[in-house]
Amino acid sequence: MVRRSIVLVALVLAALVAVTLPAQSQAPIKIGVIEPLSGPVAASGNYIRMGAEIARDWINAKGGVNGRKVDLLIEDNKSDPKEAASAAEKLIVRDKVPAIMGAWGSSMTLAAMPKLEEYGVPMVVETSSAASITKRGNPWIFRISPPSEMEALGLEQYVDRLGVKRVDFLAVNTDWGRGSITAFGDMLKKKGATVGAAEFMEQAATDMNAQITKIKATGGDTLFLTTAVEQITLVMKQAQEQRLGRKIVTTGGSSSPTQLIKQAGAAAEGSYHIVFFMPWFPEAMPDGRLAKAFVDEWAKRGHPFEGLTEGFRGHDGIATIAEAIRVAGKDEAAAVRDALWKVSLMGVNGPIKFEKDGPAGKESGQSKPSIFVVQIRDGKVALPDFLAKK
Amino acid sequence: MDQLLQHLVNGLVLGGTYALLGIGLTLIFGLMNVVNFAHGEFYTLGAYVAFAALGWAGVDFFVAVLAAIAAGAALGWVCEVTLLRPLRGESIDTTMLVMIGVWIVMQNAELLAWGGVAKSIPHPFPTAPLVLGPVAIAPLRLFVLVLAAALIAASWLLIQKTKLGRAMRATFQDRDTAALMGVGIGRIHAATFALGSGLAAAAGALLGPVFLAYPSMGDLASLKAFCVVILGGLGNLPGATLGGLLLGIAEELGAGYISSGYRDAVGFVIIILVLLFRPSGLFARQERIA
Numbered sequence: 001m002v003r004r005s006i007v008l009v010a011l012v013l014a015a016l017v018a019v020t021l022p023a024q025s026q027a028p029i030k031i032g033v034i035e036p037l038s039g040p041v042a043a044s045g046n047y048i049r050m051g052a053e054i055a056r057d058w059i060n061a062k063g064g065v066n067g068r069k070v071d072l073l074i075e076d077n078k079s080d081p082k083e084a085a086s087a088a089e090k091l092i093v094r095d096k097v098p099a100i101m102g103a104w105g106s107s108m109t110l111a112a113m114p115k116l117e118e119y120g121v122p123m124v125v126e127t128s129s130a131a132s133i134t135k136r137g138n139p140w141i142f143r144i145s146p147p148s149e150m151e152a153l154g155l156e157q158y159v160d161r162l163g164v165k166r167v168d169f170l171a172v173n174t175d176w177g178r179g180s181i182t183a184f185g186d187m188l189k190k191k192g193a194t195v196g197a198a199e200f201m202e203q204a205a206t207d208m209n210a211q212i213t214k215i216k217a218t219g220g221d222t223l224f225l226t227t228a229v230e231q232i233t234l235v236m237k238q239a240q241e242q243r244l245g246r247k248i249v250t251t252g253g254s255s256s257p258t259q260l261i262k263q264a265g266a267a268a269e270g271s272y273h274i275v276f277f278m279p280w281f282p283e284a285m286p287d288g289r290l291a292k293a294f295v296d297e298w299a300k301r302g303h304p305f306e307g308l309t310e311g312f313r314g315h316d317g318i319a320t321i322a323e324a325i326r327v328a329g330k331d332e333a334a335a336v337r338d339a340l341w342k343v344s345l346m347g348v349n350g351p352i353k354f355e356k357d358g359p360a361g362k363e364s365g366q367s368k369p370s371i372f373v374v375q376i377r378d379g380k381v382a383l384p385d386f387l388a389k390k
Numbered sequence: 391m392d393q394l395l396q397h398l399v400n401g402l403v404l405g406g407t408y409a410l411l412g413i414g415l416t417l418i419f420g421l422m423n424v425v426n427f428a429h430g431e432f433y434t435l436g437a438y439v440a441f442a443a444l445g446w447a448g449v450d451f452f453v454a455v456l457a458a459i460a461a462g463a464a465l466g467w468v469c470e471v472t473l474l475r476p477l478r479g480e481s482i483d484t485t486m487l488v489m490i491g492v493w494i495v496m497q498n499a500e501l502l503a504w505g506g507v508a509k510s511i512p513h514p515f516p517t518a519p520l521v522l523g524p525v526a527i528a529p530l531r532l533f534v535l536v537l538a539a540a541l542i543a544a545s546w547l548l549i550q551k552t553k554l555g556r557a558m559r560a561t562f563q564d565r566d567t568a569a570l571m572g573v574g575i576g577r578i579h580a581a582t583f584a585l586g587s588g589l590a591a592a593a594g595a596l597l598g599p600v601f602l603a604y605p606s607m608g609d610l611a612s613l614k615a616f617c618v619v620i621l622g623g624l625g626n627l628p629g630a631t632l633g634g635l636l637l638g639i640a641e642e643l644g645a646g647y648i649s650s651g652y653r654d655a656v657g658f659v660i661i662i663l664v665l666l667f668r669p670s671g672l673f674a675r676q677e678r679i680a
Contacts, residue, residue, distance in 0.1 A: 038498075039606055042506030173651055200651040204610045206601040207407075209400040210645035210653065217393045230508045230602055241519045241528035242396070263510035263602065266517065304507070 028071035029064070029331045031056075031321050032091035033314075034102030034112060039079025040204050041228050044254055045104055047307035048126065049074055051314025052101065054297050055322070065326050072318070077103050079203070081111035088112040092119045098331040099124065099324065101317035106130035106175040116140040122324075122337040126317035127310075129252055130175040131183065137362035142340045142354055144316055144347070144367045148176075148183035151251055151274055154371030155184075159191045161386040162247065162272065166194050166220035170211055170235060172227035173200040180226040180251050196220045201231065208235050212242050222247045229256040233264045240267040250274065257374060257381045259306035268376050272384055275372050276349050279308035280381045286350035286370055294348050316347035340365060392524035397646045398639065399525045403535055405638025407597055410538040411611050412618025412630040413545055414589030420625015421562045421582050424474060425486040429615055430608025431496035432462045432587040436594025437603040438504060441511045451514050455537075455595045462591020463584040470583035475576065493612075500605040513599035534596045541592055545585070546627045558582055562625075590615075620661055623671020632673055636660070 033052055036045035052072055059070050073095050075087035084103045091097045092115065099122050103109045106128040116123050117138055125133060125143040129151065134143055146154070167188050171177030181198050189195060196218035199211040212235070215223060223239075223246040225232055232255055236248065248271040255275065260268040278284055279298075282291035294315060298308055320343060325331050328339035344353045354365030375384040411433065418426045436458035443454035473488050515533060519526035549555035560568040561578045569575050593611070594603075601607070617637055622629030637657050644656030664672055 038501055038506065040604070042501070042605070043508065046506050199645075200649075200653075202654055204606070205653070206607075206610065207400075207404050209404065210397060210642045211650045213393060213396045213400060214646050214650070216396075230604065233508070233510070234601060237517075240517060241531070242526050243519060243521075259507075263508070307507075 026068060028069040029066075029322075029325055030071050030073055030095060030097045031318060032088075032095065032097035032100035032102075033072050033074040033318075034077050034084055034087045034091070034100060034104075034108075035074065035314075036079040036104050036108070037074070037076035040230065041079050041105065043230070043307070044127075044228060044310045045076075045079075047303070047310035048104065048314035048317075050298070050301070050303050050307065051294075051311035051316075052318045053314075054294065054301070054311075055315040055318035058297075059319075059322050065322050066329060068331075070318075070322055073097060077108050077112075079105065079108070081105075081107045084108035084112045085115055088115040088123075089119075092116075092121050097121065098333045099321045099336045101126055101314070101321060104128065106133060106179065109133055110175060113138050113141065119333075120337075121333040122340055124317045124320050124340075126313040127254070128176065130179040132175065132179070134357040134364040134366045135359075136364075137359040138364055139362045140337060140364075142320070142365035142367075144320060144349070144352055144369060145253070145313065146276070146369050146371060147366070148180040148251070150368070151180075151253075151371055152183045152187035155249075155251075155274060155373065156187055156191065158373055158384070158386070159188065159193070162222070162249070162384075164188060164191075164193050164222045164247075164249075166196055166218070167222045167224060168196045168215045168218055168220045168246070169198040169224050169226070170208070170215065171198075171200060171225070172231060173202050176252065177226050181224075184224055184226075184251060194220075201227070201235075203227075203231075205231070206234055208238055209242065212239050212244055215246075216242060216244055220246065222249060225250045226252050228252075228254045229259050233260060233268075236260065236264040236267040236271065247272065253277075254310065256306045256309050257376055258309075261376060261379055261381070262306070269379070270376065272373055272375050275309055275374055276369055277309050277312040278372050278374060279305065279312075280374070281383075285348065287346045287348070290346060291348050312348040316349055316352060319345060319347055320352055393646070395523075396525045397642050399527055401639030401642030402635065403527065403531045403638070404642060405635035406535040406538045407593065407600075407634075408614050408618050408638050409542060409631045409634025410593040410596070411590070411615040412622065412634050413542055413627055414586040414593070415612075415615040416619045416622060416625055416627065416630040417545070417549075417589070418583055418586035419619055420623075421558060422474075422579060423482055423485075423562075424583075425482060425489060426586065427486065427489040427612065428469070428492040428496055429586075429590050430610075430612030431493055431500070432466065432590035432608075433594040433597075433611040434500055434603070434605065434608040435465065435496070436462050436591030437511065437598030437607065438500065438509075438594075439591065440595035440598050441509050441603050444512050445509075455592060458591045458595035459588045462594075463588035466587025467580050467584040469587070470580045474583065475579065478579070493608075497605055497608065504603075504605060506605060508602040508604040511599040511603055528600075530600060534600060537596060538593075541589065542627065542631050545589065548585070549627065554578075554581065617657055617661055621664055621672050623673055626671060626673060629671055629673035633671070636672070 077084035109128040131147045169181045253276045255273040285291035323343045324339040328335040350370035356363035357366040439458040439461045440454045515530040557573045618633045621633030645653040
């Protein structure tokens, strides 16, 4: 009996070794992902996860990277900066990932950044727009989303045609919202507009009537709104209830106009939105074929259309990391970091290539993404009236 | 002046919703001595039941609110019977931990069932505001305010004037004596918890269409409800009502005239002051139910 058990154990062990040996040489390349999968901005984080999964499946369908499959290790930062830092530590120390994509919100990304420097692992930042992220001298940061300054510059050419003379701001009370008010305020002042009120709301706040009443009293013509789509919906509905009557321009690219049409209805009519992907007319994107393929794959998987304006970031982030690992020829953090400086690829948003940003000697990488403006007209997403008229 | 009037109207409407959130919690807290951390989740449940009833079943708005109240009360009853009843006589900390568990389970169940994307709840009211001189108010918000007042009044009458209410008050003043007088203690506990949970669900069904329904919406609701209970005093329905209005107006004026970046801070400063100077609540002079 005992002998039989020993034989059995030996057989099982042998089988295990046989299975693990070839698997080890072919072990998948792990890429870490940190996104808000629960909490107030969970919808956005989940869309990015879906986009990242499309990139992973496309890469694996083409044979993977350097002959190895890509595997995503996805951590939830619960829309909370503290969780973002511990998620980064877990991915690096326990899972030994060579690169991370994350962490949606600027406050969450900023919280995770010291961990990257401590352990020496690069992170591709797919959404965050606070300027400070690439200005802090963290050489492990590579951002493919535009900082608010870049977004403001992208809008500058349209300011006259938008007819912005007296502007008010309402932004979420985070690094992103505060940074956005500074960036757009500076640009608009330069263009000769006067700035009235600059108001804030907490990320989870649902009643913004006080802020709207205050903004109404300034008598401006345009309201710049910076927050995620849930709060944009609420502000638009409450602005309508108070007869605010302003042009509304949303910044940050998290406005999901399709969702706004569904949930804010008539209150969203006429509003302008800065976006980094136009799934309504993918052929107008820099790489129309890739954009169209992404929109089709998204629909095929049954993901909601309104998630596309977030989802593409997940694709572009993972595609960037995979390309860097291919260039590096190995999945080691330092080699991937060096390779990120060399990558040049086409994402759904457009060309991705990193330039140096921040204090000399410790620069972060910043790509220069494409920026678009769309408008909600007659319950549909369209190019803005001033562009359509031409 | 016009701006001040609009701020006061906004504050009154917001305060009415805070009061509605607070009364359910103050009942359970004051009468049962249970710190109900899951209060906000019953609020979320109410919003989603209303969403399902209006969006899918296509029923009348009032029916949807009633369905939400029924669902909240039923789940509250189940919670009391299965989780709290075996712990009766345990310390307040033990039941608090159990309710934190319920909070986590319910919130994640909601995330699983409905997904993270916020849902907009349809309602039959026109979106154009009612304009009264310099102030504007949405018809839906006015309706919510009126219904909140009616629910608060009905709860107060239930506790003060009915036999069930008398039994509730007796039970929580002295359980043993009440039992000797023939009051069914178990039923009273379950009824109180069901009433408090039903009120939270009613708040969710009424406020869901005003805002949006999403799984973590209860966190903010819980926070505000606890503020209201501290302001008003435990188990004190008129206190919770006044506390809610006070908090709403203070936040509104703070955001309007101090800084919107410190809107929530204004509310918390008031709570710190209350705890320092009137620790049993601003309106503790009135007789407490418990």
